[in-house]
Amino acid sequence: MDLTREILDFLYREAELLDEGRYREWLDLLTEDILYQVPVRLTRERLPQGGYSGISEQMFHLDEDRTSLEMRVARLETGFAWAEDPPSRLRHFVTNVRIGEPRNTPLGEEVGVRSYILVFRSRWDQPDFTFLSAERHDVLRKQDGSWKLARRLVILDHSTLPTHNLSFFL
Amino acid sequence: MPRSKVTGGSSRLDALLEELATGLEQGLVPAGIFNDPEIFEREKEKIFSRSWIFLAHTSEIPSPGDYVLRYILDNAFIVVRGEDGQVRAFLDMCRHRGMRVCRAEAGNASHFRCPFHGWTYRNDGTLVGVPAEREAFGEGFSKEDWGLLPIPKLEEFDGLLFGNLSPDAPSLKEWLGDASWYLELVTKRSPAGLEVLGPPQRFVVNTDWKLALETFISDSYHTLMTHRSLIELGIAPRDAKYAMYGEQIHIPGKGHGTMVVGGPPGAKLPPFWGYPEEMMERAKTSYPTQTHWEVAKETRILLITLFPNFSLHNPIRRPDHLYPKPVPMLTFRVWHPLGPGRIEVISWGLVEKDAPEWFKEKARHSYMRFFGSSGTFEQDDTEIWSHVTRNAGSTLGRRVLFNYQMGRNVAPDPNWPGPGVAYPINFTDENLRNFYRRYLELMRD
Numbered sequence: 154m155d156l157t158r159e160i161l162d163f164l165y166r167e168a169e170l171l172d173e174g175r176y177r178e179w180l181d182l183l184t185e186d187i188l189y190q191v192p193v194r195l196t197r198e199r200l201p202q203g204g205y206s207g208i209s210e211q212m213f214h215l216d217e218d219r220t221s222l223e224m225r226v227a228r229l230e231t232g233f234a235w236a237e238d239p240p241s242r243l244r245h246f247v248t249n250v251r252i253g254e255p256r257n258t259p260l261g262e263e264v265g266v267r268s269y270i271l272v273f274r275s276r277w278d279q280p281d282f283t284f285l286s287a288e289r290h291d292v293l294r295k296q297d298g299s300w301k302l303a304r305r306l307v308i309l310d311h312s313t314l315p316t317h318n319l320s321f322f323l
Numbered sequence: 324m325p326r327s328k329v330t331g332g333s334s335r336l337d338a339l340l341e342e343l344a345t346g347l348e349q350g351l352v353p354a355g356i357f358n359d360p361e362i363f364e365r366e367k368e369k370i371f372s373r374s375w376i377f378l379a380h381t382s383e384i385p386s387p388g389d390y391v392l393r394y395i396l397d398n399a400f401i402v403v404r405g406e407d408g409q410v411r412a413f414l415d416m417c418r419h420r421g422m423r424v425c426r427a428e429a430g431n432a433s434h435f436r437c438p439f440h441g442w443t444y445r446n447d448g449t450l451v452g453v454p455a456e457r458e459a460f461g462e463g464f465s466k467e468d469w470g471l472l473p474i475p476k477l478e479e480f481d482g483l484l485f486g487n488l489s490p491d492a493p494s495l496k497e498w499l500g501d502a503s504w505y506l507e508l509v510t511k512r513s514p515a516g517l518e519v520l521g522p523p524q525r526f527v528v529n530t531d532w533k534l535a536l537e538t539f540i541s542d543s544y545h546t547l548m549t550h551r552s553l554i555e556l557g558i559a560p561r562d563a564k565y566a567m568y569g570e571q572i573h574i575p576g577k578g579h580g581t582m583v584v585g586g587p588p589g590a591k592l593p594p595f596w597g598y599p600e601e602m603m604e605r606a607k608t609s610y611p612t613q614t615h616w617e618v619a620k621e622t623r624i625l626l627i628t629l630f631p632n633f634s635l636h637n638p639i640r641r642p643d644h645l646y647p648k649p650v651p652m653l654t655f656r657v658w659h660p661l662g663p664g665r666i667e668v669i670s671w672g673l674v675e676k677d678a679p680e681w682f683k684e685k686a687r688h689s690y691m692r693f694f695g696s697s698g699t700f701e702q703d704d705t706e707i708w709s710h711v712t713r714n715a716g717s718t719l720g721r722r723v724l725f726n727y728q729m730g731r732n733v734a735p736d737p738n739w740p741g742p743g744v745a746y747p748i749n750f751t752d753e754n755l756r757n758f759y760r761r762y763l764e765l766m767r768d
Contacts, residue, residue, distance in 0.1 A: 191697075193522050195428045207428070212521025212672065214696045221692055224556065224644045228699055233551035236702035312428065313667060314526035317709055318702035 168245035191215040236320035244273040286310040336361040350728030357531040358664035358716030373489035377633040382518035413471035481510035501742035502579035515676035530708035532658040539634035541754035578630030578761030580754030597649035652689035
């Protein structure tokens with residue numbers, strides 16, 4: 154199959170699992186050495202060479218490995234995770250997908266993928282909602298014939314988060 | 324269900340405060356104080372315009388020129404270390420026409436140049452450049468008279484920088500009173516002091532600053548239900564009464580409160596929060612008194628809340644559900660008021676400067692996974708506070724009286740070695756009754 158089609162299928166499948174709250178299945182899309190990071194973003198001056206400014210290298214909203222992601226998912230399954238029970242209504246809009254050149258690494262074939270996301274969130278019976286906007290820098294790795302997420306860096310378009318918690322994944 | 328007698332009308336605010344005053348000693352607090360525009364307006368004037376408010380930790384601005392932008396109410400302040408090494412704070416407002424001279428949240432600058440007309444200030448606040456000064460302003464103009472306005476008061480306690488909008492405020496030392504003894508349990512564990520693990524996380528919660536603070540000044544009782552998910556995962560202890568053991572201490576007349584939690588008798592927990600051996604050894608000689616050490620070595624969870632809106636949480640905690648050893652974490656937070664029933668949480672992670680590198684990394688993870696924006700503890704707190712706040716603003720709900728009667732029959736502990744008034748159990752609202760006494764004193768002043 155065409156690489157572009159494979160990657161788009163992966164990202165859309167992932168969004169489907171996240172929006173439907175099927176987190177156990179979502180974990181199956183991640184490699185054992187997954188590194189998942191959402192850095193704190195600060196308002197800083199424009200970088201002379203352009204690019205995104207103010208991405209902290211020290212502090213994150215989420216800085217997760219396989220174990221901690223499994224902990225977060227196991228928490229959601231306890232029946233006592235009030236922040237997401239009842240669950241938020243989420244919609245991950247994935248656009249502007251750009252796929253790099255695949256390369257062979259000791260761990261397998263890998264490809265860099267960038268995408269934009271707009272995540273809609275509404276809770277309870279309230280008519281209002283929040284949006285989170287971001288760019289994702291992913292590395293996908295082919296394992297046993299299917300792509301898995303090995304790295305994700307989420308560059309938020311927010312300094313102060315407009316929502317009361319990050320109880321879901323981006 | 325106890326009901327408030329408060330009705331509508333222009334005296335609603337005073338009636339609410341009167342009701343808080345009459346009910347407090349019986350443990351009755353009107354829900355209306357948690358989501359009311361008039362209460363919030365008075366809090367701005369009577370509480371936040373004359374209390375010491377946490378701005379920054381000195382480790383955020385270690386070098387000359389380093390600055391961070393911070394707020395007291397809606398006032399923006401540049402907290403900056405000058406070329407002389409001294410830390411100052413200035414209202415971020417050009418003296419000419421009021422433009423912000425610093426719009427970045429953090430950075431390093433020798434000067435701040437206003438983008439409106441180009442007035443330029445040195446990082447010690449002095450106005451040093453005015454375009455076409457002679458031609459435009461003539462002979463009588465003196466730049467010395469037009470420096471950035473310094474915050475009325477700025478003081479430091481062991482690296483913690485506090486500001487005060489009132490020039491008549493008592494000193495920070497006097498404001499803290501005996502709470503400083505408990506702060507030292509954290510700030511004087513090592514001669515090197517603390518450092519931030521990075522910039523703070525900031526996020527908005529539709530809740531009242533007092534509701535957020537209550538959790539951190541007195542409420543160990545909520546752990547067993549609010550944080551039940553973590554109990555299920557084996558991260559929080561299964562014994563529902565676990566958080567009950569330990570002392571709850573308040574500082575009379577000041578509003579501050581602390582919880583020093585040890586653990587049930589016989590619990591197999593490492594001493595001194597589970598900090599690495601070398602940090603424990605350092606603390607023994609670094610603490611100002613032997614009593615500090617005696618208390619610290621038995622402590623596994625420490626919470627301190629300083630009136631009005633600063634909280635510190637320092638619990639023993641495993642960094643995930645599989646990691647075999649406990650790793651304590653430390654967070655500072657400001658419950659920054661944005662409006663009635665609305666706050667911004669500003670949440671820092673910190674660690675001892677001279678802690679081993681492996682430990683710093685574990686402490687960072689432990690903080691991020693349990694507290695702050697995505698914290699598996701805190702995300703359930705913010706959910707619950709949001710609903711309480713909505714109810715407290717509803718037409719019927721705001722007239723309901725909340726129950727603050729927990730622990731009213733418990734006598735103070737005469738054997739507690741630290742200062743303040745201590746109670747030998749944490750399932751009590753004593754710290755809150757003390758907090759609201761101080762709150763009332765200022766609100767009705």
